[in-house]
Amino acid sequence: MKPQALAAAVPAAAGPGLRARLGALARLDARLYQIVFLALLLGTGVLVRDFSLDPRQVALAFAAGIATQLFWVRRLGLPRVGLLSALVTCFGLSVLLRADSLWVHPLAAAACLSAKFVLRIEGKHLFNPTNLGVVLAVLLLPGAWVSPGQWGSDLLVACWVVALGGIVAGRARSAGLSLAFLTCFLGAYALRVAWLGQSWAVFLHLLQNGSLLMFAFFMISDPMTAPNHPVARIAYAACVAVLAFAWQFGLFLQNGPIWALFLCAPLVPLLDRLWPGAKPVWRRNPATTR
Amino acid sequence: MQRKFVTLALATALAGTAASAQAFCGFYVGKADASLFNEASKVIMVRDGDRTVINMLNDYQGDLTEFALVVPVPVVLHKEDVKTPLRAVFDRVDAYSAPRLAEYYDPNPCRPPYPAARAEQSAVAKSMGRAIAEDRAEALGVRVEAQYTVGPYDIVILSAEQSDGLETWLHENGYRIPAGASRALAPYIRQDMKFFVAKVNLEEHAKSGAEFLAPLQFAFHTEKFMLPIRLGMLNARGPQDLVLWVLSKKGRVETTNYRTVKLPANVELPPYVKFDADHSFARFYLAMFDEQARRENYRVAFTEYFWDMSWCDPCAANPLNAQELANLGVGGVSGDTRRGARVMLTRLHVRYTPETFPEDLVLQETADRRNWQTRYVLRHPAKFDLADCPNRASAERYLVALGRRQEREAQTLATLTGWDVDAIRAKALIAPDGDAAQDIAPGASQGAVDTPLARLWRWLQDGGAQR
Known part of the structure; x- marks a missing residue:
């Protein structure tokens, strides 16, 4: 959700004090939210998921x-x-x-x-x-x-990661990246399941995979390493998804998304040249984009 | 003649077998009944690069004419790819990696500084019809890629164009296929996989004079590091057990499409576990596994053991030698494995249901080389007479600490197994080891309570899962 939208979503009846405070919260650096949610995830992993x-x-x-x-x-x-x-x-x-x-x-x-x-x-x-x-x-x-299996596939965990990650991605104004990636990757997987004649439980199993959602909302969503133009971002996410899918289900290697993002990263300068766009900033100061 | 359709659900008895062996610290005393986890499938996999060897043990005890095994495999297997490894080697791998109980004796606080620990070494060593109508097969889109006899088995390698045809072919050739087989077979056919079908050649089996069926081994090259388990769920009633050993060269093996977790281990249990019939070590392990699997909703693979096969501590059984490893299909190992042969053994134990494991196990070899075992510790209290103790202050401190420890042990046992903690306390009190010791103070529960905060504290104290 965009910062302005967050502030605007509060009914006027809530009073100017609350609105102002939420507005100030919304203008905070998106990375603060990321840190809070990543810390929560790390805590959950250690305490509930027995991370090694x-x-x-x-x-x-x-x-x-x-x-x-x-x-x-x-x-x-x-x-x-x-x-x-x-x-x-x-x-x-x-x-x-x-x-x-x-x-x-x-x-x-x-x-x-x-x-x-x-x-x-x-x-x-x-x-x-x-x-x-x-x-x-x-x-x-x-x-x-x-360990791609470390989050397991309990629906509850997946929901949490999506919910938390969705907010972070929204804040970082790159929800498009996350959604484009998930759409392409899950779409390709759905086609595969249908073609193989597998049960849809197999698809749901991947849909609940915490690692995939974690990647979609906390890694590929990074606006600093994604193309600047919105169209280029979608193309980039689709490219990562296709490569990740091929890596995992064509070559039968593990951690497809992570390797695909690494291999696709050099495309970003190229895409920026093809589709020029405004460079993202964390706050409203260009000096803080590192 | 109808043959039962047995896939990976090989009826076996998982034996946490035991042998006595003196170890670097503590003594191995654990034994677990051979009937533990009966009906568990037992598979030993060897993975080296893309070379894969699958060994399957079958404790099938029904009518041999009804036995059949169907396993999807990635390529056509030829006669030289199929062998019958020794059954005894399975028992050896099982024994080597079995959950173990180690015992220690507290030093007598009246006799400081370091009296030699006394230990009694107690452990128990446990030890198709040939004629296939080619035309008919072709009409069904089924192709017999190869057929041969290995040991007591008649083996057919099939490829199929569609699952209906394969199902019909299996029906017509006397295999009793459970409902839904066609749907379960289809994904493998789509992936261009072949089907390894084995049945018992009664003549050959009689000639061998063996009481049980020999294990089966097949080797192939594939980039897919996975184990098909879905076919075996077709005639499943309730949760099924699979014990999977993987012999690899780099490190611990885990599943990538399911969580892999370590069983709670390396904790102290009340020493009475060694003697008690109701709460024996075997029963403890069974109850503990039941409890943990249920808590995880049958959604995880448990690591039971991971060790560099050149040694062990404490040893439930000696590491396998080069001949035994070769028998399982491990290549390139020569000489004494106890001196630096790089073979890592992972033991995974999965309890699954068709709902919680909707797809086959996909595996990966991690770079993790930290040895880990399901080991449980008994600490016998020191026996001394307080009235006749020259070092009274230290003995009294010991007794106070002992009381706390015993309560902690009781709590741990109760938490892990779901057993009643009062029953445990009562048993611990009257157990042979309890007589010289302090009472267990009921209510003083400082034990292994499983709250998130307690977990965080343990994580910070123990250095995570390093041990």
Whole structure:
């Protein structure tokens, strides 16, 4: 929901005080919402889903992530860049990445946050930091993996992720990305189920998959690494969905969405050139887009 | 002649078998009845790159003329791809990875600093009709890709164009197909999979003189790392058990389309579990598994064991040697496996229903190399006479701590199994180990209460699931 819409949705009878307060809340940085929801998800995962995660891994990821962000901000002399993005990335890595040692999480955090400052094209960083961190860790570091089954497929969990994620995606003005991705991916999957003659319970099983929804609402929805133009964004999400589907059901490899997003990221500068559009900002200050 | 349609639902008895073995710390004393989890399917999978070997054990005890096995496979299997591994090796893998009970003895607080722990080593070692009408098959769109006899089995590899034709063919050839078979077969046909169909060759079986049917093994190359379980659900009544062992080279194996969770383990239980008939270790494990599976609504795969096969601690049975591994289809292992052969064993235990597992198991090999086992610990209290204790202050502190520990143990046992905590307390009091110890204080429940806060606290204390 757009900030203005949120404020406008409050009936006038609620009084000017409440409206003003909600308006102020709505103008807050979208990443604050992301952090709150990612923290909730991490908490749920650890407490309810038995994530195979060590609290020290989480602590080290945050320590390394924050240190890396501070280092680059200082080195590049960026006055108004805070720590919000780094925190989002560290939460994302903690939720997604699994490792059998303590050093995978901090290394991944340091690498992907550095890449955010170094790998930039036309003022935008190329890769979603969490996505890059996960891919680098799985590719290069021993003892790192991703558990796509970790959320299970209980309807309740899925509903929560959708509900929470929907708000975040709405705030980040990239609900289109999430929905386009989900439509294409689930559409292709529905066709596959129908073609194979499988029961629709198989489709519902995927529909309830927490990992897929988590990807749709917390990773691909990142406006900073998506194309600027709305049409390009839809095309981009569709491209990621098709590749993810082929990866998973054609090549029979795991974690299709994560790899597809990584492989499609270089298309973004190209799409930006084809369909020029306004660059997204977190707040109304262009200096804070890192 | 009608043959029963048996797929992955092989009636077997899962034996948490046991052998005695002295370990680095603690002694292995666990034993579990052979009848535990009867009717569980037992499958040992070997995965190395895209090479896949599936071993299936079958404890089918009915009329052999009625036995048949149908498994979807990705390619046509030839005679050299099919073998009958030794049944004893299944028991060895089972025994090696069985849930285990380890016991420790508290040092006598009257005799500091470190008296040698006394331990008694108690453990128990447990040990088609050939003529197929080709024309008819063709008319049904069914193609007999290969047929041969391996061990006591007559094997046919079929491919089909449509599920109706395959169903008819199976009917006409004497297989009793349960209702809905056609719908269940269709997705495999669409994916161009073949069907491995085995039935018992009575002559060969009689010649072998074996009491039970030999296990079956088939090997193939495929990028799909999965196990078909849906066909086996056709004639399912209630939840079914599957114990799946995967031998791999890199790390722990888990399911990707279902949650994989570790069973609660590495906790202390009241020592009476070792002696009690009602609350024996086997019964504890059975009740605990029932309870956990129910709590998860039969929607998860449980990890029961994951270990580098070159060692174990404590050992429920010795690791498999190179010959045994080769018998299961593990390639490239030579010499003594106890010295650095890189074979990782994952043991997954799934209790599923047709509703909660709507699709086949998709697996992945993770990079996780942290060994993990379902191990339960008994701590026997020290036996001493307080009146005759030179170190009275320390002995009294010990007794206070012991009282708390015993209550915690009782609470843990009750939480894990759903048993009545008062019955547990009563049993713990009269158990042989309880006589020298303090009373369990009822009501002083400091135990393993399973609230989110308690979980968070344990997570922070234990370093997550590292152990």
